[in-house]
Amino acid sequence: MVDTGLLDALAQGLVTGTIIAAGAIGLSLVYSIAEVPNFAHGDMITVGAYFALVVNRPAEISLLPGLPGGAVSLVVAGVFALVAASAFGALYELAIFRRFRSKEADLITMVIVSLGLALVLRNLVLFVAGSRNIAYETPVVRDVNWDLYLTGSGLTVQRTQRQAGDIALLGEWGYPLWLLLGIVAAAAGVGYGVYRWRSTDDDFRTVHLVSPRVLGVLGGLATLLALAYALRFGPQGTDALWSTRIGTSYKDIVIVVIVAVAMFLLNLVLKATRLGKGMRATADNMDLAEVRGVDVNRVQLVVWVIAGLLTALAGVLAGWSASNVNPNMGFTLLLPVFAAVILGGIRSPYGAAAGAILIGISMDVGVYLLPSGLATYRTAIAFVVLIGVLLVKPDGIWGDV
Amino acid sequence: MALADFAVSLVTFIAIYGLFALGLNLKFGFTGLIDFGHVAYFMVGGYVTAVLTMPAQVTGYDGLGGYALPAMLAVVPGGDVLGWLLGVAGGMVAAALVSLLVGVPTLRLREDYLAITALGIATILNEVVRNEVWLFNGPFGIRTIHQPASGVFPLGLGSFTLNLVVLGGLSVLVIAYAGYRVGGYVKDVDTTGAGLGLASVAVLGGAIGALTQGGSLLVVGVALAAVGVALVREAVRRSTEPERTLALVVALAVAAWYFVQPLLAASNPTVTLQTNVMFLFDPVAGPNGGLDYDRFFMLLSLAFLVGGYWWCQRTINSPYGRVLRAVRDDEDVPRALGKETFRYKIQALLFGSALAGAAGSLYTIHLGFISPDQFGAMITFFAFSSVIIGGTANNAGVVLGTAVFWSINSGTQFLNDYFPSEYAVQLAAARLIFIGVLLIVILYYRPEGILGEQDYDIRLPGEDPVPSRDETAAAAGGDADD
Numbered sequence: 040m041v042d043t044g045l046l047d048a049l050a051q052g053l054v055t056g057t058i059i060a061a062g063a064i065g066l067s068l069v070y071s072i073a074e075v076p077n078f079a080h081g082d083m084i085t086v087g088a089y090f091a092l093v094v095n096r097p098a099e100i101s102l103l104p105g106l107p108g109g110a111v112s113l114v115v116a117g118v119f120a121l122v123a124a125s126a127f128g129a130l131y132e133l134a135i136f137r138r139f140r141s142k143e144a145d146l147i148t149m150v151i152v153s154l155g156l157a158l159v160l161r162n163l164v165l166f167v168a169g170s171r172n173i174a175y176e177t178p179v180v181r182d183v184n185w186d187l188y189l190t191g192s193g194l195t196v197q198r199t200q201r202q203a204g205d206i207a208l209l210g211e212w213g214y215p216l217w218l219l220l221g222i223v224a225a226a227a228g229v230g231y232g233v234y235r236w237r238s239t240d241d242d243f244r245t246v247h248l249v250s251p252r253v254l255g256v257l258g259g260l261a262t263l264l265a266l267a268y269a270l271r272f273g274p275q276g277t278d279a280l281w282s283t284r285i286g287t288s289y290k291d292i293v294i295v296v297i298v299a300v301a302m303f304l305l306n307l308v309l310k311a312t313r314l315g316k317g318m319r320a321t322a323d324n325m326d327l328a329e330v331r332g333v334d335v336n337r338v339q340l341v342v343w344v345i346a347g348l349l350t351a352l353a354g355v356l357a358g359w360s361a362s363n364v365n366p367n368m369g370f371t372l373l374l375p376v377f378a379a380v381i382l383g384g385i386r387s388p389y390g391a392a393a394g395a396i397l398i399g400i401s402m403d404v405g406v407y408l409l410p411s412g413l414a415t416y417r418t419a420i421a422f423v424v425l426i427g428v429l430l431v432k433p434d435g436i437w438g439d440v
Numbered sequence: 441m442a443l444a445d446f447a448v449s450l451v452t453f454i455a456i457y458g459l460f461a462l463g464l465n466l467k468f469g470f471t472g473l474i475d476f477g478h479v480a481y482f483m484v485g486g487y488v489t490a491v492l493t494m495p496a497q498v499t500g501y502d503g504l505g506g507y508a509l510p511a512m513l514a515v516v517p518g519g520d521v522l523g524w525l526l527g528v529a530g531g532m533v534a535a536a537l538v539s540l541l542v543g544v545p546t547l548r549l550r551e552d553y554l555a556i557t558a559l560g561i562a563t564i565l566n567e568v569v570r571n572e573v574w575l576f577n578g579p580f581g582i583r584t585i586h587q588p589a590s591g592v593f594p595l596g597l598g599s600f601t602l603n604l605v606v607l608g609g610l611s612v613l614v615i616a617y618a619g620y621r622v623g624g625y626v627k628d629v630d631t632t633g634a635g636l637g638l639a640s641v642a643v644l645g646g647a648i649g650a651l652t653q654g655g656s657l658l659v660v661g662v663a664l665a666a667v668g669v670a671l672v673r674e675a676v677r678r679s680t681e682p683e684r685t686l687a688l689v690v691a692l693a694v695a696a697w698y699f700v701q702p703l704l705a706a707s708n709p710t711v712t713l714q715t716n717v718m719f720l721f722d723p724v725a726g727p728n729g730g731l732d733y734d735r736f737f738m739l740l741s742l743a744f745l746v747g748g749y750w751w752c753q754r755t756i757n758s759p760y761g762r763v764l765r766a767v768r769d770d771e772d773v774p775r776a777l778g779k780e781t782f783r784y785k786i787q788a789l790l791f792g793s794a795l796a797g798a799a800g801s802l803y804t805i806h807l808g809f810i811s812p813d814q815f816g817a818m819i820t821f822f823a824f825s826s827v828i829i830g831g832t833a834n835n836a837g838v839v840l841g842t843a844v845f846w847s848i849n850s851g852t853q854f855l856n857d858y859f860p861s862e863y864a865v866q867l868a869a870a871r872l873i874f875i876g877v878l879l880i881v882i883l884y885y886r887p888e889g890i891l892g893e894q895d896y897d898i899r900l901p902g903e904d905p906v907p908s909r910d911e912t913a914a915a916a917g918g919d920a921d922d
Contacts, residue, residue: 076552138884147474150555151828152883154821158876166869370817374563377556385552415571422560429553430545 041186044283048407049400054291056399057298058357060392062376063383064305065349067391070380071322072342075136076146078153080350081373082160085366086127087351088358089164090120092173099173113177113359120351128347131156132340140339157370164366174362183209185285193275194219213275214267222266230259248310249303250389294356301352302392305345309388314341322386374418375402378425398424443702443712444719448738450850455741456802458842459748460819461826462835463795468824469833470756471788472768474555476820477542477562478796481535483569483815485797486804487576489531493524493586501584503577510586524588528801535797536790538565543789547782559817570812581811585804587733588740594722596730603729608718615717626688633679637689640671645696651855683890741802745839748795752835755791757896764788765833822849825879831889840890848875 066080077083093100095116111119139152181200188195195213199206214222234255237247249257309315320328321338329335357372358364379398383390398421405420406413460482467473496506509530510523546557570579596603629637647668650661672689679685702712715723723729755761766774767781767788775781804810822845830841849871856867882889 076555078555135880142884144883144887146552147472148883148887150474150552151824152880154824155876155879155883158821158825158879159873162869162872162876166866166873169865374556374560378560381553381556416564416567418560419564419567422557422564425560426545426557429549429557433549433553 041188041279041282041284043286045404045407046187046283047285048404050285050287050291052400052403053396054294054360054399055403056379056396057295058353058360059372059375059379059399060395061298061301061349061353061356062372063379063391063395064302064388065346065353066376067380067383067385067388068318068342068349069346071386071388072318073132073136073140073339074146074325075149075153076385077346078150078373079131079157079160080153080346080376081369081371082157082164083124083127083131083347083350083369084354084357084372085164085369086160086354087120087124087347088354088364088368089168090123090351091116091355091358092168092175092364094119096173096176099171100168113175113355116175117351117355120355121348124351124354125344125347128343128345128350129340131347132343136343137336137339161366161370168366170366172363172365175359175364177359180288180290182286182288185287187283187285188275188277188279189281190276190279192216193272195274195277195279197274197277211274212271214270214272215275218270218272222263222270225266226259226263229262230255233258246310249306290360294360297352297356301349305349305388308345314338318342371418375399375421378421382425382428443698444716445734447698447716448719448734450846452734452738452741452806453850454839454843454846455738455745456799456806457823457826457846458745458839459741459802460796460799461823461830461838461842462745462748462752463792463799464820464823465792465827465833465835465838466752466755466764466795467788467792469827469838470761470768471764471785472551473547473785473789474551475558475789475792476555476817476824477558477560477565478792478823479815479817479819480542480562480565481539481793481796482800482803482819483566483812484538485528485531485535485794485800486810486815487531487569487582487800488534488797489524489527489801490582490585490804490810491576492527492530494582494584495586498584500580501577501582502573503575503582510588520591521588524586527586528798531801532794532797535800536794539789539793540786543786547785547789559820562820563817566812566815569815579812581809582804583809585808585810587737587805589736590733593733593736594730595736596728598728600723600728604718604721604723607721607731611718611720614720622687622691626684626691628681629684629688630679630681633675633685634688636671636675636678637685638692640668640675641689641692641696643671644668644693645700686890737805741806744798744802748798749835749839752795756835756894762896768833825875828879828889829882831891831893834889834891834894836894837889837891844890845875848878 062080062084066077069075069077069080089100091113093116094111095113135152135156136149139149144152181202184197184199184201184206186197186199188197193213193215195211197211198209200209201207234251237251237254307315309318317328317333317338318341320331320333321335325335328338353372354364354369357368361368375398376395379395380391381394382397383392383394385391401424402417402420406417409416409420460478463481464475464478467475467478491503491505492507492509494501494506495508495511498506508523509526510520513519513523513526516522542558542561546554546561549557569576572578573580576582597606643664647661647664650657650664653661672686675685675689676682698716699713702716703709720731720735721729722732722735756764763774763779763784766779767784771781774784803814807814823842826841826845827838828841829844830839831837852867852871856864859867
């Protein structure tokens with residue numbers, strides 16, 4: 040019997056971090072370009088999650104009895120949520136924030152306005168859907184455990200799954216010690232090589248579509264997984280010096296992949312389109328951008344639409360991951376999301392993503408390391424990390440990029 | 441429940457939350473600190489006072505304390521109240537100390553970072569109180585709240601007639617004085633505003649009447665309500681002084697609700713009206729009637745509110761208050777003049793939190809039971825709404841804003857009676873949606889709130905003083921020296 044350990048907490052933290060990242064990038068975009076410290080962002084996430092619920096389980100929404108159609112798969116519901124939430128994002132901008140911007144409202148006013156919007160959104164959800172916990176209608180996903188045994192001769196991997204109370208073995212293979220070291224070395228080498236290849240003849244004018252560091256890490260990871268899949272040897276025994284279990288499911292993988300794709304697409308928009316250039320210019324200096332012919336109002340509208348999209352994404356993924364949607368889910372996410380954004384430097388979406396991963400990992404690893412009685416302080420850990428970092432670097436890790 | 445009991449409860453609520461909002465105004469309105477964690481100090485004050493005044497060894501309570509200050513001091517005359525006051529002081533000091541711990545690392549942050557950090561810390565403190573049973577009994581809360589001087593009540597003067605005359609007379613005097621003051625304020629309203637205001641109150645009254653009848657009249661009620669709101673808007677827009685018109689509309693609405701509605705609705709109109717007018721006199725309290733504890737507690741809360749208000753006014757109108765405002769407007773200026781601005785910020789935080797702590801002490805008595813659920817982040821947001829509705833950096837405005845906020849939030853609770861009980865969540869949500877919209881609308885159309893920022897006693901040289909009657913009289917005498 041193996042127990043979950045640090046690696047499991049790391050994997051969990053990575054998933055938590057990606058969900059936080061989906062929220063954090065939108066918040067950071069809105070902050071840097073629309074200049075709103077958006078306290079309604081958490082409740083926008085809730086609204087996004089409920090949009091999917093309206094299509095996925097219409098019978099559960101108390102004020103909408105007997106909608107035609109009935110249960111639609113979560114994929115379709117998620118797409119609907121994205122569309123509806125982006126429309127709502129446009130609505131927030133046109134109905135509220137554009138008006139306040141034209142009055143040159145200061146930062147404090149924007150904070151309070153977003154607070155009012157948060158109050159409206161949260162109670163709108165309560166009004167329409169009630170306060171119950173609801174889960175999406177989806178096929179049941181079983182956890183798959185990856186049990187790792189490090190023995191004198193190498194590493195044994197077992198894929199197991201709990202089925203009807205018993206642990207079933209799905210597959211077993213292993214790597215001799217020399218191969219293990221070889222794979223790790225190859226991955227590190229490829230990663231470093233990719234980094235060097237991309238960052239040669241770098242100067243201050245170079246705009247990378249994906250930064251060399253990220254590409255290097257991705258290249259290394261891809262090499263690691265490809266080699267590990269291709270070079271599977273026989274099991275190396277289970278009388279382990281050290282063993283651990285990583286519990287995961289295809290949910291987790293889907294979540295990480297979806298958020299990664301969304302981040303890449305956003306990156307593409309920001310760096311490779313004219314609109315994205317306008318967005319970055321507006322973030323830098325709104326007046327200067329306007330003078331140079333950027334249609335600032337259009338940029339702001341696009342920012343709110345993108346923020347709406349990302350909140351729906353975060354909401355649906357969070358609701359699916361936890362198998363629970365409730366009116367408070369966004370507000371509970373708001374604190375780690377803000378922590379991530381501030382940690383990464385509030386003006387940089389890239390910093391926000393990095394900060395989110397860091398916050399997610401520190402939350403789950405923190406819960407693993409702390410005594411079990413303190414597990415309820417998961418969100419508190421995010422804040423302790425945040426305050427610790429702010430004391431040392433008051434502008435966050437990335438600074439005001 | 442008679443309307444008078446409801447009004448007493450509402451006024452108590454307004455007094456407590458008014459004190460709470462005054463504390464917030466000191467931080468946010470005058471010093472510019474966005475403290476989204478204000479509720480934490482409310483919670484600390486409430487819990488610490490409860491624990492200090494609670495008897496030891498209460499069954500069902502496994503937390504700290506039971507220090508029974510009132511019982512210890514019972515040997516001294518008035519020791520019961522004295523012990524409770526010491527408990528309140530303890531709560532205030534505890535709240536201030538916690539805010540000191542929070543403030544020292546966070547107050548150097550930018551304003552938006554401060555807001556989210558404060559919100560996070562308040563949430564964490566609430567989690568701590570909820571999870572640590574050894575601290576304050578965790579989620580089960582505290583059920584034995586000491587009520588100061590509760591043994592004396594109901595307080596009577598001997599005979600029924602004497603009670604009726606004295607307490608009833610006092611109530612009538614209070615109402616008359618309030619009417620006089622409001623009358624004096626709205627006297628100058630122009631006729632268009634007055635006419636439209638009167639009409640709007642009549643239409644809105646009809647709307648509520650139709651709404652409460654239910655059935656197909658619901659549609660009529662909604663339509664009338666829309667017309668009434670449009671009339672109010674028109675009245676405010678057309679009048680030269682919107683504040684006075686608005687005050688007139690509110691005063692008329694309150695008067696109609698309090699004095700006219702019993703005559704229409706109740707089965708026993710004259711008795712109901714009598715109870716409403718003589719609100720301090722409760723005929724069924726004790727053998728001869730008298731002042732019951734709820735009414736006494738309302739007076740006590742009001743006394744605290746008045747004390748807090750007086751103290752805030754003193755602070756703000758002093759040179760010290762001027763530095764606080766300078767820190768808010770531009771921190772570099774007072775710093776350039778040699779003021780240690782960080783120290784001023786910390787002090788504003790301490791004082792504001794201490795006021796919140798005192799409000800928390802009163803709150804525990806009003807509810808008679810506390811648990812961590814009652815101290816959610818929403819309470820802070822309610823206080824922010826109150827401050828902004830009434831007028832940021834205006835102590836009178838903050839009290840007014842609290843009154844408006846809680847009148848909307850609690851005053852519409854009678855609508856619950858007319859809807860099936862399964863819609864209670866919906867109604868509560870609808871109220872808060874309305875308040876959220878109101879907050880945004882006020883910020884857009886009137887960012888300074890109903891009353892706007894207050895005038896200060898001390899004026900800069902060269903700035904025109906507000907002409908008051910005495911000064912204009914003096915100017916006519918010709919002794920102006922400029």
